[in-house]
Amino acid sequence: MSLTRRRLFQRLVTLDETQLNPEVVSDRGREARVEFAAQATPAGAKPVRISSNENPLGPGQHVLDAIVGKFPEAGRYPFNATQNESSLPAAIAAKFTGAKAENVVMGAGSGEILTNAVRAFTTSAKPLATPWPSFENPYTTAKKIGSPVREVKLNDKLQVDVEKTIEASKGAGLVFFCNPNNPTATVHSHATVADFVKRVRAASPDTVILIDEAYHDYVTDPNYKSAVDIALATPNVFVTRTFSKAYGMAGLRIGYAIGHAPTIKRLNDFKMPYGIGTPHIGAMLAGINNPAHIEQERKRNTDVKAFTVKALADMGFTATDSQANFIFVNLKRPAAPFRDACAAAGVLVGRDFPPYEKTHCRISIGTMAEMQRAVDVFRKVLGAATTTAAKDKQ
Numbered sequence: 133m134s135l136t137r138r139r140l141f142q143r144l145v146t147l148d149e150t151q152l153n154p155e156v157v158s159d160r161g162r163e164a165r166v167e168f169a170a171q172a173t174p175a176g177a178k179p180v181r182i183s184s185n186e187n188p189l190g191p192g193q194h195v196l197d198a199i200v201g202k203f204p205e206a207g208r209y210p211f212n213a214t215q216n217e218s219s220l221p222a223a224i225a226a227k228f229t230g231a232k233a234e235n236v237v238m239g240a241g242s243g244e245i246l247t248n249a250v251r252a253f254t255t256s257a258k259p260l261a262t263p264w265p266s267f268e269n270p271y272t273t274a275k276k277i278g279s280p281v282r283e284v285k286l287n288d289k290l291q292v293d294v295e296k297t298i299e300a301s302k303g304a305g306l307v308f309f310c311n312p313n314n315p316t317a318t319v320h321s322h323a324t325v326a327d328f329v330k331r332v333r334a335a336s337p338d339t340v341i342l343i344d345e346a347y348h349d350y351v352t353d354p355n356y357k358s359a360v361d362i363a364l365a366t367p368n369v370f371v372t373r374t375f376s377k378a379y380g381m382a383g384l385r386i387g388y389a390i391g392h393a394p395t396i397k398r399l400n401d402f403k404m405p406y407g408i409g410t411p412h413i414g415a416m417l418a419g420i421n422n423p424a425h426i427e428q429e430r431k432r433n434t435d436v437k438a439f440t441v442k443a444l445a446d447m448g449f450t451a452t453d454s455q456a457n458f459i460f461v462n463l464k465r466p467a468a469p470f471r472d473a474c475a476a477a478g479v480l481v482g483r484d485f486p487p488y489e490k491t492h493c494r495i496s497i498g499t500m501a502e503m504q505r506a507v508d509v510f511r512k513v514l515g516a517a518t519t520t521a522a523k524d525k526q
């Protein structure tokens with residue numbers, strides 16, 4: 133290893149200097165750093181960051197090796213790299229029956245694509261329709277550019293309300309359908325999504341339909357299936373996916389949209405040129421070519437989630453049926469004081485999600501060791517609150 137490469141490498145190594153640090157690669161806690169900058173955590177102890185729906189293990193050795201392998205090319209623009217950025221849509225398309233490179237557009241995270249979709253398909257006369265609460269990016273972008281937003285309340289199972297969303301789609305420029313939905317972790321079946329698309333197309337043929345599948349790799353519900361087949365076959369429909377969740381690459385910023393070619397072409401007009409760095413190209417290719425690693429990550433998440441859900445249920449608190457790497461729990465009390473008390477004990481949980489901030493909290497799934505530590509803290513924080521409330525009643 134040359135001196136220059138060693139210096140680059142040193143920024144990424146763990147203390148024993150033998151491995152890349154997955155937390156650096158996944159940029160674990162990026163959102164949390166911004167969000168909790170002012171929040172006190174105990175000095176010295178490393179906080180448990182379960183606030184931003186990241187993969188606590190990062191991307192896996194195969195990806196870390198690919199990044200290191202690509203570093204000598206970091207001086208090259210992505211279009212001059214040996215596997216260059218323009219090869220990525222074809223590499224993604226090869227994983228889906230019937231897809232071609234023209235059906236895929238890359239983004240700096242799927243966040244770039246959500247932003248560009250709002251820019252491309254909404255105007256002051258063509259609103260965005262979005263479930264609420266849901267992932268905020270489309271909502272925030274629409275507000276910034278002056279496109280009206282139709283917020284659609286969730287149903288009583290805290291799922292995206294299909295009937296109301298169809299209604300809100302009429303005349304909209306773009307409808308956002310988050311499946312699974314963040315923050316509620318609920319999912320709709322393939323049959324329901326197919327019916328939704330058919331009915332929006334009939335009621336409002338010019339409305340573009342965005343189906344966000346950021347948490348696709350974590351779903352275990354047998355009725356669920358990706359909507360990519362629908363998107364490839366239907367005008368004005370596309371699906372977004374990300375490498376930030378199960379693939380553990382949130383810090384690398386890689387996502388894509390896949391769907392009907394003319395819709396993807398329109399998104400391409402808004403795409404940041406060469407937004408994916410040269411080492412990241414290697415990371416993404418290594419990631420998609422190792423499905424066994426994702427299978428293992430899904431299983432790990434399912435097991436740790438089951439432990440966490442049961443521990444909270446034993447304390448008397450129920451979560452929605454989570455199909456993601458986070459849970460949405462009814463704590464029967466406001467999230468803010470719970471969050472502050474947990475932070476003081478070194479555990480960082482999710483932000484407020486109005487209108488559920490007075491009852492529910494979003495908790496991401498960390499490693500088993502982290503969740504055991506977190507559950508101990510939850511027990512103390514929630515137990516203490518219960519005791520105080522009981523005393524108040526006496």
Ligand SMILES: Cc1ncc(COP(=O)(O)O)c(C=O)c1O
Nearest residue numbers: 241242243267314346374376387
């Ligand atoms: C539902 C959903 N979509 C998209 C994103 C954006 O992720 P990224 O830009 O990292 O791909 C997130 C991030 O948390 C999300 O929860």
